[in-house]
Amino acid sequence: MSDTRTRILDLANQLTQSRGFNGFSYLDLAAEIGIKNSSIHYHFKAKSDLALAMVEQHRKTTADSFAQLDHQFARPQDRLTAVIQHFQADLRDGKICLCGMMAAEFQSISVDVRRELALYFRGFQDWLSKQFSELGHQNPPRAALQFLSALEGSLLLARLQGDVTIVSQALDGFVNG
Amino acid sequence: MSDTRTRILDLANQLTQSRGFNGFSYLDLAAEIGIKNSSIHYHFKAKSDLALAMVEQHRKTTADSFAQLDHQFARPQDRLTAVIQHFQADLRDGKICLCGMMAAEFQSISVDVRRELALYFRGFQDWLSKQFSELGHQNPPRAALQFLSALEGSLLLARLQGDVTIVSQALDGFVNG
DNA sequence: TCTTGTATCTACATACATGTAGGTAGATAT
DNA sequence: ATATCTACCTACATGTATGTAGATACAAGA
Numbered sequence: 001m002s003d004t005r006t007r008i009l010d011l012a013n014q015l016t017q018s019r020g021f022n023g024f025s026y027l028d029l030a031a032e033i034g035i036k037n038s039s040i041h042y043h044f045k046a047k048s049d050l051a052l053a054m055v056e057q058h059r060k061t062t063a064d065s066f067a068q069l070d071h072q073f074a075r076p077q078d079r080l081t082a083v084i085q086h087f088q089a090d091l092r093d094g095k096i097c098l099c100g101m102m103a104a105e106f107q108s109i110s111v112d113v114r115r116e117l118a119l120y121f122r123g124f125q126d127w128l129s130k131q132f133s134e135l136g137h138q139n140p141p142r143a144a145l146q147f148l149s150a151l152e153g154s155l156l157l158a159r160l161q162g163d164v165t166i167v168s169q170a171l172d173g174f175v176n177g
Numbered sequence: 178m179s180d181t182r183t184r185i186l187d188l189a190n191q192l193t194q195s196r197g198f199n200g201f202s203y204l205d206l207a208a209e210i211g212i213k214n215s216s217i218h219y220h221f222k223a224k225s226d227l228a229l230a231m232v233e234q235h236r237k238t239t240a241d242s243f244a245q246l247d248h249q250f251a252r253p254q255d256r257l258t259a260v261i262q263h264f265q266a267d268l269r270d271g272k273i274c275l276c277g278m279m280a281a282e283f284q285s286i287s288v289d290v291r292r293e294l295a296l297y298f299r300g301f302q303d304w305l306s307k308q309f310s311e312l313g314h315q316n317p318p319r320a321a322l323q324f325l326s327a328l329e330g331s332l333l334l335a336r337l338q339g340d341v342t343i344v345s346q347a348l349d350g351f352v353n354g
Numbered sequence: 355t356c357t358t359g360t361a362t363c364t365a366c367a368t369a370c371a372t373g374t375a376g377g378t379a380g381a382t383a384t
Numbered sequence: 385a386t387a388t389c390t391a392c393c394t395a396c397a398t399g400t401a402t403g404t405a406g407a408t409a410c411a412a413g414a
Contacts, residue, residue: 004361004362018284019284019285020197020199020281020282020284020285022197022199022200023199023282023284023285025400025401025402026401026402026403027400027401027402035361035362035363036362036363036364037401037402037403038362038363038364038365038403038404039361039362039363041402041403041404042360042361042362043361045403046402046403047401047402047403094283094284096281100281100330100333101281103333103334103336103337104197104273104277104278104281104282104333105197105200105281106271106333106336106337107195107196107197107200107271108196108197108200114337117337118337118338121334121337121338142346145331145334145343145346145347146327146346146347146350148330148334149326149327149328149330149331149334149343149347150323150326150327150330150347151326151330152329152330152333152334153277153325153326153327153328153329153330153331153333154322154326154330156277156280156281156283156329156330157280157298157322157325157326157329159280159283160280160283160291160294160295160298161295161298166322166326169319169322169323170322170323170326170327173323181391181392202370202371202372203371203372203373204370204371204372212391212392212393213392213393213394214371214372214373215373215374215392215393215394215395216391216392216393218372218373218374219390219391219392220391222373223372223373224371224372224373
């Protein structure tokens with residue numbers, strides 16, 4: 001895999017997180033990377049192929065991150081806190097969850113990408129569920145869904161209001177009391 | 178105010194809720210209404226004017242709806258349930274919260290529209306806060322923020338997974354237990 | 355050396371989005 | 385009757401998005 005391909009994916013990731021997948025073009029990518037837009041087509045024939053590659057890659061790196069958190073922190077609360085801080089860090093650059101962004105663009109994406117997105121959220125929810133299970137919650141999958149929903153929604157509100165603490169406010173019931 | 182202007186606003190509302198504000202064009206509006214795209218410009222000089230008019234109108238109709246719920250239902254729980262059912266009804270047509278959708282498109286909208294969106298969410302949160310206050314919550318504004326975040330996030334997840342019950346699952350802690 | 359693959363390029367095709375300029379037809383007001 | 389307003393129109397300008405066709409430079413393998 002060429003370095004250029006990686007650079008395209010990374011840049012597309014950033015732009016999707018800030019502007020949405022429909023918020024940038026191959027011309028934007030090409031200009032920033034310093035090649036021609038037809039060269040982007042060489043790596044990703046259609047933009048929908050780029051979308052699929054992005055979500056597939058993001059699913060994998062996210063799974064890795066979860067595995068890493070599992071052995072980095074002994075307490076589930078600390079893992080959840082780390083997750084929250086991760087999203088807050090992106091938020092400071094105006095970036096929100098890649099897959100949340102694409103979920104908002106649901107109508108314009110292919111069924112392949114939709115399926116991949118659904119798998120991402122399922123993986124996220126399953127991992128959260130394990131954390132709440134360890135914490136002794138009576139209904140871990142439910143708690144996981146509530147955490148995930150609150151996270152995605154609060155990211156939208158926090159960015160709009162320019163206040164990253166909105167995310168922690170929306171989620172503090174899960175990691176504390 | 179002409180009937181055409183109203184039809185434009187209504188259609189733009191529906192399309193924003195399903196495809197996002199950047200997911201339709203003046204040509205789409207014109208084709209559906211049966212006029213030319215330049216006639217849309219007559220009513221809304223620029224697309225950003227349309228955005229502003231939409232959010233302003235939505236703020237007003239939402240405020241009216243809240244006032245109506247207040248005297249239609251005696252118990253705050255019933256009002257919250259009605260709100261949830263309202264969003265679930267839209268969801269069955271593939272439509273999610275107008276302002277949630279536009280919040281996701283944050284980067285591409287003008288500061289005027291951003292301010293109007295922020296006012297919408299503030300109004301929503303304030304009303305929710307009153308409900309939780311009546312219910313004896315210890316921190317009503319916090320509960321309101323959590324409800325609102327979970328609502329917006331669960332709409333994205335529910336639409337992606339094609340399961341409206343995800344919304345009630347994400348919010349049942351607020352209206353029950 | 356010849357062939358194949360990789361990564362890029364130039365040039366073009368097609369479509370759409372956003373708007374502007376200027377005209378028209380009918381209603382209303384003076 | 386004349387002037388103005390409302391709501392629409394045709395025609396066009398400009399820019400952008402997505403993508404294709406075909407050429408080029410260069411490296412590696414048979």
